[in-house]
Amino acid sequence: MKRGVLHPGIMDLAKYPFLAEAGEYLRDKGFNLEQLGHPDWMPLVEKAYGRIITASSGQVYSSDIEKLKDLDKDMEILSFIVAVILLKAAGINTLTRRFSLAEARRSEKYLEHDLGRKYVSDKAVKDSDFPLKIIQELFSVKVVVENDEFMLSVPNYLQRAVHFHEKEWKLVNRRVATGFVHLTAHETVRLIRTELGQYINSRIQSITLTSIPDTFKARVQDLVQLATKFSDAVVISSDYPPCVKHAIEVLEKGENLPHSGRFLLATYLLARGQTTDQIAPLFKNAPDYNERVTRYQLEHISGSSGKGTKYQCPSCDKLRSENLCFAIPDCDGIINPIQFGKKRKI
Numbered sequence: 108m109k110r111g112v113l114h115p116g117i118m119d120l121a122k123y124p125f126l127a128e129a130g131e132y133l134r135d136k137g138f139n140l141e142q143l144g145h146p147d148w149m150p151l152v153e154k155a156y157g158r159i160i161t162a163s164s165g166q167v168y169s170s171d172i173e174k175l176k177d178l179d180k181d182m183e184i185l186s187f188i189v190a191v192i193l194l195k196a197a198g199i200n201t202l203t204r205r206f207s208l209a210e211a212r213r214s215e216k217y218l219e220h221d222l223g224r225k226y227v228s229d230k231a232v233k234d235s236d237f238p239l240k241i242i243q244e245l246f247s248v249k250v251v252v253e254n255d256e257f258m259l260s261v262p263n264y265l266q267r268a269v270h271f272h273e274k275e276w277k278l279v280n281r282r283v284a285t286g287f288v289h290l291t292a293h294e295t296v297r298l299i300r301t302e303l304g305q306y307i308n309s310r311i312q313s314i315t316l317t318s319i320p321d322t323f324k325a326r327v328q329d330l331v332q333l334a335t336k337f338s339d340a341v342v343i344s345s346d347y348p349p350c351v352k353h354a355i356e357v358l359e360k361g362e363n364l365p366h367s368g369r370f371l372l373a374t375y376l377l378a379r380g381q382t383t384d385q386i387a388p389l390f391k392n393a394p395d396y397n398e399r400v401t402r403y404q405l406e407h408i409s410g411s412s413g414k415g416t417k418y419q420c421p422s423c424d425k426l427r428s429e430n431l432c433f434a435i436p437d438c439d440g441i442i443n444p445i446q447f448g449k450k451r452k453i
């Protein structure tokens with residue numbers, strides 16, 4: 108059966124259940140919300156809830172879909188759809204963003220795997236076409252394949268790589284030929300992770316839900332309760348420099364702050380005398396938040412673990428080079444954010 112513009116098969120939909128074609132597929136099979144409200148479907152609601160809980164803890168839901176029977180693949184697709192309904196009913200943006208990013212990361216794994224299969228066999232060529240079609244269809248990005256490499260036009264590359272601060276993403280460090288940037292399968296899908304997360308998030312936001320089955324309501328309440336864990340009010344002191352305020356605002360919105368931005372925030376606040384206990388809650392809204400990892404990293408940066416080295420706040424020059432500087436006139440004459448608001452150099 109042909110569906111939508113991508114014509115996915117059931118395996119494709121289990122891997123990429125956010126595609127519009129997943130809804131069409133389920134409707135074609137006769138599934139509807141009223142039916143899923145029957146108590147017999149409670150295990151599915153629990154599976155969907157578990158998918159959200161996994162995402163909320165910064166983990167990526169996984170299942171061995173290659174080995175599943177078709178009926179179980181249907182359950183995979185349905186659990187995503189029911190998770191979306193639970194999230195929409197709960198109306199907690201932070202949870203929805205976390206779920207969207209986690210699902211994007213889950214799909215990224217399949218995209219990368221399928222892209223990488225291209226040259227293994229003729230059948231693999233067909234498998235690898237689908238991720239290319241998704242990238243083109245959803246994000247209007249044409250990926251050119253040549254030998255075992257993937258290429259994006261320089262403008263398409265720069266539009267995405269500008270958000271990455273690690274050296275390897277700088278254009279000067281890439282192989283560029285005839286206007287195209289050469290990438291591995293991993294790098295290609297990594298570039299579109301944020302867009303994929305935003306796409307899933309926007310699809311959830313665009314849903315109109317008039318009512319939900321009674322059997323869903325207890326789990327919706329549980330999600331509302333869970334969200335209180337992520338809603339700590341973050342006080343942004345007016346005397347923080349703009350780069351630090353920006354980093355806090357990014358986290359407050361539940362968006363992804365690059366590693367270098369997190370490092371700036373941690374080192375700055377530690378230098379201002381805050382403790383790791385005071386700083387850790389700032390990261391709770393990060394889409395990939397993991398309490399244990401966050402505490403470990405903060406303790407490492409503060410010098411209270413590892414070799415005892417206390418890391419210093421990066422210089423303004425360094426932050427400028429990482430696109431993390433948002434200078435205002437009050438920044439004139441300072442070379443490190445720590446100096447902001449203090450007596451400046453003459």
Ligand code: SF4
Pocket residue numbers: 348349350351422423424426427431432433434435438441442443444447
């Ligand atoms: S000049 Fe320095 S303190 Fe001011 S925003 Fe840029 S990095 Fe931050």
